[in-house]
Amino acid sequence: MIPSSIANITCISFVILYIAGFYLFEHSRNNGLKLSRQHPIVIKSRMKAVAISCVVITALLHIVLSLYLDNVSLQGTVTLLGLKMNLLPSNLWRVIGQPFLLTMTLFLGPLTILYFDNQLPGQNGFDIGKDVIQVFWSLHGQRNYVFAPLTEEYVFRSCMIAILHQANYSYSYLIFVTPLYFGLAHLHHGWEVYHQLGRTRQALQTAIISSVFQFGFTSLFGWYVSFLFLRTANLWVCVLCHSFCNIMGLPDISDIPHRPLRHRQVIWSSFIIGIVLFVCLLYPLSSVKDSLYWSL
Template sequence: MISALQNGVSPIVANVACIIFAFIYVAGFYLFRNENNAKLSRNHPVVIRNRIKAVAFASIVAPVLVWFIIPFHYFNYSIFQILGLSLPNSVPELLALKGPVLLTAILFLGPLVQLYFERSLPLQSNFDFERDVKDVFFSLLGQRNYVVAPVTEEFVFRACMIAVLYHAGLSTTYLVFISPMYFGLAHLHHAWENYYQWGANIKALKLVVLSSSFQFCYTTIFGWYVSFVFLRLGSIWPPILCHSFCNVMGFPDISDIQLQAPMKRAVIMCSFVLGIILFCWFLYPFTDPANVGGSLYWTASA
């Protein structure tokens, strides 16, 4: 790891910059609304459009701040490389970027097997392209959940934040396990909205505390994973694809497993465990920096 003094970025400045990134990303949600849509649901088309504008604005401001903070004259690489925006130089490197996506699918082996038994996977009888693909992915809600959110969140909270923290000389452990907390904290703004939508009473407060705590834990753990992937491969594209895949799958719902026959139920439960084991087994091989010709982050920091 290059020292913070040599980089010209102090840890304090880097962490303050991360706070600013998170603030800009979330504050835009409220700056782009007015009295007419202040009480609308976050899934209302007007709110979705305004929030897309907000995160697009944050995705422009954040890299500009990165460019001002990091003294690029010290290095032989561009801002596109440091933000992981560079495209692979060869077909093998391009194919190597699929590794984390496959790894994520392995982690979801249990839910995928469950969908298989429910005949709900693509090309199965209960899968309908019009309903499950066209009406979902090409809707405004689908565009937000599976395109805009993964792209902008990973770009701001992964690429931009890790770039400034790395150049402040902070350790790989810090980048993997601490930096995602900004991502988790940024999601807590939903608590304020949910509190009023759920009645603004004691019951609503209890529900908000539980849901927000769960969301913070889930988003932080996910952040550990994609931060690791970003550092290992030096590319923002795999984290974006993994994020989108996780949004498609959602948090595993095991309530319907009991509706399956005993043998199928056993297979599904075993698949949940096997998925976690295989994920851990293939974590390093599927994110090997050598597969993409090396990573400027992992080579220097590992």
């Protein structure tokens, strides 16, 4: 068993390693000007830095597991991290499909808005070339919908839960506390906002408000995907749900009052129905069969 102090220090180290790469390895200055995190040079350098950080984090994880656990094998570590890919077709729906459907229920309201706007796949307003291929092949798309979900879920879900589970922490701790590390890892955006807005008093207030909001949102999301990881012991479903949530973003309800009455009624009802469905289906659509972490 891993001592709780070592487990938590290791998780803090994961956060530091993940974030430090943003600033230690990026070359984000051009003619003395600080570039935005949205600039292609910054995106590329940060993706490289995070990739290196993930390698270092994996090495640290292996060292800690080897020191405190007996007979740590490559296959055992892969299973512990939820990286197993040899899912039988009959299990794909249970392990991947059902939790993804569960996630979609949370966005029933926004999906209904897209339906009325004729922008869902298969509708006339949906262009697969523009809305899918171009977006996913763009540098911003690769970062937001592929790279960030993969690396963040690997570090803040797989690695952290693997370590803390071996320290015999409870389900409640793994679900509600580990995402706080995930939230803390996003607080550095506030520092960037503060500098980009001129380091004024107003910039500080804006940075604090945005940081608090982002910390709360990322922690809430972290609770959900931590629950999914424990129930499924599968990293890939967490990555898929993370990517989907990034694609959908925060619901935009600003134009709902300007829509026809029937549309408004259906949209608001879909928000409520989506939440009710999510609560009712949370356990039925998240698998526990053969889960390494969750026992019935």
